[in-house]
Amino acid sequence: MNNLIYAVIFALVMGGMYAALYALNHRTPVPEGCENLKEECEGCTISNCGNHPSQSKIIEGE
Amino acid sequence: MADLFSMAIAAILINNIILTKFFGMCPFLGVSKKTSSAIGMGAAVIFVIMGASIITYFLYHGVLVTLGIEYMQLITFILVIASFVQFTEMFIKKFSPALYKSLGIYLPLITTNCAVLYVAKDNITQNYSFIEMLVNSFSVPLGFLLVLYIFSCMRERLDIASTPNAWKGNPVALVAAALMALAFSGFAGLV
Amino acid sequence: MNRKENFIAGFVKENPVFGLYLGLCSALAISTTLDNAIGMGLCVTLILTASNMIISAIRKITPDEIRIPVYIVVIATLVSAVEMLMAAFMKELYANLGVFISLIVVNCIILGRAEAFASKNGIVDSALDGIGMGLGYTFSLLLISGVREFLATASWTITNPFNNQSFCTLVLTSLNHSRFPCSIHQQVHF
Structure with missing residues (x-):
């Protein structure tokens, strides 16, 4: 029973840490000259990559 | 020492993570169009695997085993990897804009790279000591970088070759990858 | 639709x-x-x-x-x-x-x-x-x-994952050694 409580607390701590870091990271301003990294990405032909233009099309289209 | 060295050679050449275990196929096909992006991605993967492996190793042996909640392994590991990637991105955004310009675009993709989670889990299931864990989590992504770089060189060459229409793009790249896997199987008896 | x-x-x-x-x-x-x-x-x-x-x-x-x-x-x-x-x-x-x-x-x-x-x-x-x-x-x-x-074993087998017994097996065998392939044996257990 104790284990279960530990597990829940641990999961909450880890999840909270990730959420906090994620939010902090997205609030940190992007350095100068890097604003259009996604649009300038030419490394990819395969739609799997999250930066690929077709990904944003799928998201907008639906 | 010799053991560690042969372990590293085995991880880089013989049991190459992409060509024999099929982990990290997504960036292998996705980010191999140009050699510069291949090196950027490979370097970012080495850094994230090293960092995430060390943290998960200590968390597993220090916290999960002590509290008797080993079944939380998967959730812990994926959250550590994701947090580590976020932290790294934030850190280089603040302190090294130049590095961010070259690596920034690859970092978010690493969260869903199965190689990272695989190495973290492998370090636990193989019962590695700390030194072995360090060697393993450095040499596995090094093999990843090596194969990614070679493959991107091949694709740059394929781009200017005249291929039949039906083979353009992914099909011919997949055939090239298959031939490369065949070549790497020649290392099998090395260690 | x-x-x-x-x-x-x-x-x-x-x-x-x-x-x-x-x-x-x-x-x-x-x-x-x-x-x-x-x-x-x-x-x-x-x-x-x-x-x-x-x-x-x-x-x-x-x-x-x-x-x-x-x-x-x-x-x-x-x-x-x-x-x-x-x-x-x-x-x-x-x-x-x-x-x-x-x-x-x-x-x-x-x-x-x-x-x-x-x-x-x-x-x-x-x-x-x-x-x-x-x-x-x-x-x-x-x-x-x-x-x-099929390339690896020349057969198709489907197994019940709960008790690990095969439902059905489809085997390609050669009756005459000089010719290939000759017949398909089918075994179905339910």
């Missing part, structure tokens, strides 16, 4: 493996036998449907800023649950699939569908999308593993 089209698209035009190149790692690594393909495909379908439904159900109360962390926690929880169930009830299949069950967490299909579809649509639509995409994935695994199992 629109729902039906979405469902069909998961099979052919937007097939996760052949069309979108999603989930290639597991598709290549475990597609050695039909059993593995069916087991893995159904696992992914189950997790994808469940995660799509949960994410769609909580889409209005999820803070937009931290939605990706929420998705990852939901998916990781589901995968852990499925992994433990499989370890308990389908030992053979669990041993064969190995680490790839836990790697479903980082399978791009699941996070991709959560972000692209489930976070914007209702529960029923999201569930249908999950089933369609999952079956499309299963279908492509079946195609690859059908070829690979």
Whole structure:
């Protein structure tokens, strides 16, 4: 029973840490000259990559 | 020492993570169009695997085993990897804009790279000591970088070759990858 | 009609493996036998449907800023649950699939569908999308593993994952050694 409580607390701590870091990271301003990294990405032909233009099309289209 | 060295050679050449275990196929096909992006991605993967492996190793042996909640392994590991990637991105955004310009675009993709989670889990299931864990989590992504770089060189060459229409793009790249896997199987008896 | 089209698209035009190149790692690594393909495909379908439904159900109360962390926690929880169930009830299949069950967490299909579809649509639509995409994935695994199992063993076998007894076996044997192939033996046990 104790284990279960530990597990829940641990999961909450880890999840909270990730959420906090994620939010902090997205609030940190992007350095100068890097604003259009996604649009300038030419490394990819395969739609799997999250930066690929077709990904944003799928998201907008639906 | 010799053991560690042969372990590293085995991880880089013989049991190459992409060509024999099929982990990290997504960036292998996705980010191999140009050699510069291949090196950027490979370097970012080495850094994230090293960092995430060390943290998960200590968390597993220090916290999960002590509290008797080993079944939380998967959730812990994926959250550590994701947090580590976020932290790294934030850190280089603040302190090294130049590095961010070259690596920034690859970092978010690493969260869903199965190689990272695989190495973290492998370090636990193989019962590695700390030194072995360090060697393993450095040499596995090094093999990843090596194969990614070679493959991107091949694709740059394929781009200017005249291929039949039906083979353009992914099909011919997949055939090239298959031939490369065949070549790497020649290392099998090395260690 | 629109729902039906979405469902069909998961099979052919937007097939996760052949069309979108999603989930290639597991598709290549475990597609050695039909059993593995069916087991893995159904696992992914189950997790994808469940995660799509949960994410769609909580889409209005999820803070937009931290939605990706929420998705990852939901998916990781589901995968852990499925992994433990499989370890308990389908030992053979669990041993064969190995680490790839836990790697479903980082399978791009699941996070991709959560972000692209489930976070914007209702529960029923999201569930249908999950089933369609999952079956499309299963279908492509079946195609690859059908070829690979036949090349490796010259037979097709389908096994019941719960007690590890084979349902049916299709064996290609050569009756006369100088000619190939001569007959197909079929054994069906029910």
